[in-house]
Amino acid sequence: MIGGKPIELKVDTNRRRTLYGLVRRRELSDLLRLNDVPDPLTHSPSRSLTTTPLQQLFVLNSPFMQQQADALVARLHREAPESDRARLELAYRLLVNRTASEKELELGLQFVKDSPTEAWSQYAQVLLGSNEFLFVD
Amino acid sequence: MNRIAKDHLPFNRRNLLRSVGGGFGMLSLAGLLQATESGRVQPHFAPKAKRVIFLFMNGGPFQCDLFDPKPDLNRFAGQKPAGTDLRTERPTGNLMGVPFKFARHGESGVEVSELLPHTAKCIDDICVLRSLYTDNPNHGPALFMMTSGSLTPSRPTLGAWLSYGLGTENDNLPGFVVLCPGRPVRFAELWSNGFLPGEHQGTYINHSQLDPKQMIPFLNNSKLSPEAQWKQLELMRELNAMHLQQNRAEPHLEARIRAMEVAYRMQLEASEAFDITREPASMRELYGKGDFANGCLLARRLAERGVRFTQVYYGNGQPWDTHSNHTASTRKLCQDIDQPIAALLTDLKQRGMLDDTLVVWGGEFGRTPTTENADGRDHNPWGFTMWMAGGGVRGGMTYGATDEFGFRSIEDKVHVHDLHATILHLMGFDHAKLTYRHAGRDYRLTDLYGRVVQEVIHG
Numbered sequence: 001m002i003g004g005k006p007i008e009l010k011v012d013t014n015r016r017r018t019l020y021g022l023v024r025r026r027e028l029s030d031l032l033r034l035n036d037v038p039d040p041l042t043h044s045p046s047r048s049l050t051t052t053p054l055q056q057l058f059v060l061n062s063p064f065m066q067q068q069a070d071a072l073v074a075r076l077h078r079e080a081p082e083s084d085r086a087r088l089e090l091a092y093r094l095l096v097n098r099t100a101s102e103k104e105l106e107l108g109l110q111f112v113k114d115s116p117t118e119a120w121s122q123y124a125q126v127l128l129g130s131n132e133f134l135f136v137d
Numbered sequence: 138m139n140r141i142a143k144d145h146l147p148f149n150r151r152n153l154l155r156s157v158g159g160g161f162g163m164l165s166l167a168g169l170l171q172a173t174e175s176g177r178v179q180p181h182f183a184p185k186a187k188r189v190i191f192l193f194m195n196g197g198p199f200q201c202d203l204f205d206p207k208p209d210l211n212r213f214a215g216q217k218p219a220g221t222d223l224r225t226e227r228p229t230g231n232l233m234g235v236p237f238k239f240a241r242h243g244e245s246g247v248e249v250s251e252l253l254p255h256t257a258k259c260i261d262d263i264c265v266l267r268s269l270y271t272d273n274p275n276h277g278p279a280l281f282m283m284t285s286g287s288l289t290p291s292r293p294t295l296g297a298w299l300s301y302g303l304g305t306e307n308d309n310l311p312g313f314v315v316l317c318p319g320r321p322v323r324f325a326e327l328w329s330n331g332f333l334p335g336e337h338q339g340t341y342i343n344h345s346q347l348d349p350k351q352m353i354p355f356l357n358n359s360k361l362s363p364e365a366q367w368k369q370l371e372l373m374r375e376l377n378a379m380h381l382q383q384n385r386a387e388p389h390l391e392a393r394i395r396a397m398e399v400a401y402r403m404q405l406e407a408s409e410a411f412d413i414t415r416e417p418a419s420m421r422e423l424y425g426k427g428d429f430a431n432g433c434l435l436a437r438r439l440a441e442r443g444v445r446f447t448q449v450y451y452g453n454g455q456p457w458d459t460h461s462n463h464t465a466s467t468r469k470l471c472q473d474i475d476q477p478i479a480a481l482l483t484d485l486k487q488r489g490m491l492d493d494t495l496v497v498w499g500g501e502f503g504r505t506p507t508t509e510n511a512d513g514r515d516h517n518p519w520g521f522t523m524w525m526a527g528g529g530v531r532g533g534m535t536y537g538a539t540d541e542f543g544f545r546s547i548e549d550k551v552h553v554h555d556l557h558a559t560i561l562h563l564m565g566f567d568h569a570k571l572t573y574r575h576a577g578r579d580y581r582l583t584d585l586y587g588r589v590v591q592e593v594i595h596g
Contacts, residue, residue, distance in 0.1 A: 027324070027325065030354050036334070039291050039329065041290055041326070042291040043576070045576070050336040051393045053308070053396045053400040054340070054355075054403075056399070056401075057354070057403065057404070058354075060366065060400060061355040061356070061357060061358040061404075062355045066360060104376070107372060107375055114368070118365070122361065122369050125369065126369050126372050126376065131376075131381070132377075134393075135387075135389065135390065
């Protein structure tokens with residue numbers, strides 16, 4: 001949808017571009033603030049790029065990441081119900097658009113076998129937090 | 138990756154600016170690359186202080202109640218002599234007397250009011266600056282001036298400049314921390330990184346809740362044990378390392394791998410650092426009770442652990458802004474701050490940290506000797522008091538003077554820019570040379586102004 005009212009960034013139903021996010025100048029959203037959103041009070045010629053531990057705390061611990069990981073796991077189970085291996089292969093296809101290497105499949109299988117209940121969610125979070133997924137090439 | 142954006146250049150921008158700004162010309166590329174590895178920037182000259190604790194009395198305290206005795210104020214109370222009609226935020230009435238007694242303290246004999254008996258015992262370590270002045274009588278602009286050297290917002294703040302210039306001594310904690318048991322007026326604008334990279338912004342902590350998990354966003358994982366998380370981290374490390382093999386030229390990848398390690402350690406270290414319940418009962422008693430006491434104790438813990446700049450706001454909103462009921466409010470406010478201030482200075486001294494920790498105290502402006510609402514005082518940008526202690530500052534002295542009623546600074550005036558220049562100097566920087574290129578020109582904390590007040594510096 002183009003145009004229209006702004007939407008709260010954090011709301012679950014938000015599927016729109018960040019351009020339409022509601023910005024409170026004095027209370028920037030944590031996610032944006034941690035990731036170098038330019039100061040909304042002034043002009044910015046470009047966005048500075050920083051890499052900070054506080055950003056990684058978000059990746060490791062935020063409810064947002066946990067929810068996204070859970071959603072990914074649900075999708076993998078839905079679309080590749082046959083086996084762990086199939087799910088791993090699908091994950092790589094979806095997230096980084098390539099075939100997983102044998103080594104990567106091995107690592108993944110090992111990880112999810114070690115603790116079956118939460119393991120998939122934790123694994124999904126690792127993939128979502130990995131450099132290959134998060135950095136745009 | 139074909140095009141390399143300017144931020145991906147393999148040398149550190151700070152080092153580049155530093156070398157050019159320092160007048161030494163361009164260092165060799167190899168030299169710059171070497172400097173980049175550590176990521177640390179050297180101060181311009183040997184610093185006297187390694188860290189700053191700024192005790193911010195938001196709202197503006199009245200100097201003549203505390204550190205600037207004015208007998209004429211009481212002598213002429215109820216009158217409006219010439220020179221007391223300076224324009225402030227609102228119209229004010231006649232002079233209102235000060236019911237608090239002053240006495241000389243310590244070996245230096247500097248005068249302190251009866252409202253601060255504990256602080257008075259530390260006066261020999263304190264340099265009282267009686268001649269501060271700023272450029273605007275309103276909270277917003279004055280707050281911005283005190284925090285960022287400009288009346289308008291969106292400039293980098295003092296803590297951000299120091300973070301940019303020095304980095305942090307402890308990678309596992311944020312380098313610029315802001316403590317407030319609530320939200321000060323203007324909030325995050327007061328610790329903004331402005332146009333400096335986002336990593337230099339202050340980390341805001343509401344310390345009214347003493348549990349560290351409530352203080353730092355996303356500090357802990359609600360679902361995973363540390364062991365489970367460690368396994369995640371190991372997997373992440375392997376995957377990222379394999380990815381790095383194929384993308385060697387990208388500094389951000391390695392930086393993020395490092396940042397992830399630090400984040401993991403930060404969970405533990407910040408959980409420990411921000412937990413004042415780990416302090417012995419004797420320490421808690423020394424500082425006393427209340428949010429400001431806790432803030433000061435926290436500040437000391439952070440200073441011990443290498444946090445470069447900690448700003449402790451006295452309270453939510455602007456509690457020192459006593460437009461009415463001034464005298465009674467001031468008694469209460471001073472009760473809250475007196476013991477913690479003395480505890481902080483004594484504590485730092487006992488740990489051998491006072492010499493290289495600069496403690497600054499003050500608000501965004503002062504208050505008028507003339508009255509508002511018959512029992513209040515208005516904002517006073519013309520003259521107010523701040524003090525500094527430790528970090529290379531000469532204690533047991535006063536600098537500068539206001540007029541006979543304590544309204545306007547008239548002798549050895551110290552503008553906020555001069556204060557900033559002095560703080561930067563103590564931290565090892567020439568304030569005119571700590572710059573950052575933005576919007577086509579070099580910016581600095583002190584803009585085009587600022588004079589280092591040499592007279593208050595040791596040796």
